[in-house]
Amino acid sequence: MDANNTIISLVGVSKVFDGSFVAVDNFNLEIKKGEFVTLLGPSGCGKTTTLRMIAGFELPSKGKIFLGGQDITNLPPYQRPVNTVFQHYALFPNLDVYDNIAFGLKIKKIPYEAKDRHGNTVTKYKRMDAKSIDEKVAKALAIVDLEEMEDRDISNLSGGQQQRVAIARAIVNEPQVLLLDEPLSALDHKMRQDMQLELKEMHNKLGITFIYVTHDQEEALSMSDTIVVMKDGAIQQVGTPESIYNEPVSAYVADFIGESNIYNGTMVGPKQVRFIGGIWNCIDDFPLNEKVDVVIRPEDVELGTPGKGVVDGIISSRIFKGEDYSYVINVGKNEVLCRDTHLKEVGEKVSIHVVKENLQIMHKDLTNNVWDDAYIDKNGNVVIGEDAFPVDLTQLVKGSSVDDDGYVVDPKNKKKFDFRDAKVVAKCTLEDPVISDNLDQGHATGTIVSTVWLGDHYQYIVRTDDEEDFIVNTPYAWNEGDMVSVDIPVAALKLRLKKDLDAYGAD
Numbered sequence: 001m002d003a004n005n006t007i008i009s010l011v012g013v014s015k016v017f018d019g020s021f022v023a024v025d026n027f028n029l030e031i032k033k034g035e036f037v038t039l040l041g042p043s044g045c046g047k048t049t050t051l052r053m054i055a056g057f058e059l060p061s062k063g064k065i066f067l068g069g070q071d072i073t074n075l076p077p078y079q080r081p082v083n084t085v086f087q088h089y090a091l092f093p094n095l096d097v098y099d100n101i102a103f104g105l106k107i108k109k110i111p112y113e114a115k116d117r118h119g120n121t122v123t124k125y126k127r128m129d130a131k132s133i134d135e136k137v138a139k140a141l142a143i144v145d146l147e148e149m150e151d152r153d154i155s156n157l158s159g160g161q162q163q164r165v166a167i168a169r170a171i172v173n174e175p176q177v178l179l180l181d182e183p184l185s186a187l188d189h190k191m192r193q194d195m196q197l198e199l200k201e202m203h204n205k206l207g208i209t210f211i212y213v214t215h216d217q218e219e220a221l222s223m224s225d226t227i228v229v230m231k232d233g234a235i236q237q238v239g240t241p242e243s244i245y246n247e248p249v250s251a252y253v254a255d256f257i258g259e260s261n262i263y264n265g266t267m268v269g270p271k272q273v274r275f276i277g278g279i280w281n282c283i284d285d286f287p288l289n290e291k292v293d294v295v296i297r298p299e300d301v302e303l304g305t306p307g308k309g310v311v312d313g314i315i316s317s318r319i320f321k322g323e324d325y326s327y328v329i330n331v332g333k334n335e336v337l338c339r340d341t342h343l344k345e346v347g348e349k350v351s352i353h354v355v356k357e358n359l360q361i362m363h364k365d366l367t368n369n370v371w372d373d374a375y376i377d378k379n380g381n382v383v384i385g386e387d388a389f390p391v392d393l394t395q396l397v398k399g400s401s402v403d404d405d406g407y408v409v410d411p412k413n414k415k416k417f418d419f420r421d422a423k424v425v426a427k428c429t430l431e432d433p434v435i436s437d438n439l440d441q442g443h444a445t446g447t448i449v450s451t452v453w454l455g456d457h458y459q460y461i462v463r464t465d466d467e468e469d470f471i472v473n474t475p476y477a478w479n480e481g482d483m484v485s486v487d488i489p490v491a492a493l494k495l496r497l498k499k500d501l502d503a504y505g506a507d
């Protein structure tokens with residue numbers, strides 16, 4: 001570890017709640033002095049918990065945290081040169097801007113050394129003098145661009161201005177590290193974009209380390225020096241915005257960072273992959289017949305005259321985006337997202353081509369069954385490929401239940417959610433799917449296309465007619481080519497929404 005350059009390191013940090021729930025899983029990360037680092041991942045992936053451990057509000061169950069080379073794992077929050085801007089910043093409504101910012105300084109006790117009457121050196125505490133407080137508040141106000149506003153009532157400020165006061169309050173103590181937990185989530189879209197730029201400027205002016213938490217990839221891409229993509233408490237990828245965007249290590253990261261087309265592909269020859277009904281040249285070589293994830297960025301999809309590309313499709317929607325158009329093209333049952341500057345009409349037939357360097361081929365994650373392009377149908381089932389499976393939708397909202405109309409209701413605030421047509425990632429373990437000779441027994445049928453004996457059990461791949469794979473670990477013997485039914489127990493099917501929960505509010 002380079003102690004001069006590294007300010008914070010997390011070494012094997014885990015957090016287990018309630019004895020068994022792993023919220024943060026063996027987190028290893030080094031953060032450089034002055035860096036703007038963003039923890040990015042969907043709701044519930046452990047971002048806040050990680051931040052709270054750095055701040056000292058939560059102790060790791062395992063692992064260590066270092067600051068400037070010193071072990072701070074067990075240091076209480078107030079002894080860490082770290083400050084936090086919370087998602088729900090609570091300003092004092094009865095105090096003006098100045099007093100909100102000065103509050104921490106006024107109650108702060110500054111240690112100093114003095115001699116007692118026996119001549120021994122002792123540590124005493126004193127308050128900060130008014131002039132120093134004035135200077136520090138003025139400096140913080142200048143950084144958040146609120147000079148002249150110090151006498152204003154909090155209640156008369158806009159959301160963006162209140163957020164700036166919250167930031168000023170956190171930086172007035174001159175922390176070495178500022179932690180920001182989704183600080184812009186309460187602001188509207190336009191305000192959020194303005195504040196992104198301003199936060200970046202504040203970071204430059206202050207020259208301190210920012211650790212920023214968000215589930216918004218756009219925010220992460222536009223502000224960060226380094227992005228840490230998280231999933232289920234673990235780090236998926238660490239890198240610059242460019243490297244994460246251009247070279248995602250998995251379909252999960254690609255899907256999370258920016259818009260992507262992700263397809264199930266099958267290798268059909270040397271550097272040849274089949275998906276969405278076409279055979280494409282690529283630059284990666286994988287074994288023949290291997291199932292792979294294919295990732296294509298919308299801006300890499302090239303449209304041409306019908307018959308001139310690899311597949312043809314019909315434009316089903318067009319949205320003007322300022323610099324270009326965003327198209328959805330239907331190719332059979334698949335959708336292809338495309339960004340293009342040329343004007344085309346909805347209903348027009350086009351060909352699709354992608355140069356081979358822009359087709360990213362990735363190994364499938366074979367530790368779980370993951371279906372990236374599942375959705376919820378009108379009956380509340382999850383559709384994988386073309387097969388609908390019953391699923392427990394209440395898992396999407398903690399402690400919720402389903403009402404008579406099929407809405408998921410949060411009992412705490414009576415909020416209703418409508419998940420019909422919601423795009424989801426569906427998941428289960430390899431032990432969960434149940435296969436049977438009785439073709440009426442499951443919610444899908446398929447053919448066993450691969451069998452492997454793994455010492456004490458078999459691993460099968462069951463492929464449906466629409467080329468969805470179910471990987472199944474079981475002690476029972478089947479043969480390649482057998483037709484079987486597949487079912488997944490309701491309790492085993494896990495869902496992750498592709499959009500934020502707020503997008504499904506039904507009231």
Ligand SMILES: Nc1ncnc2c1ncn2[C@@H]1O[C@H](COP(=O)(O)OP(=O)(O)O)[C@@H](O)[C@H]1O
Nearest residue numbers: 017018021023042043044045046047048049050
């Ligand atoms: N104090 C706690 N007790 C039990 N579970 C918790 C506690 N805090 C967080 N969790 C759980 O840990 C997981 C990660 O939470 P969190 O770090 O808040 O995620 P994020 O900030 O990425 O949305 C969630 O499943 C959450 O419910």
Ligand SMILES: [Mg+2]
Nearest residue numbers: 044047048049
């Ligand atoms: Mg959080």
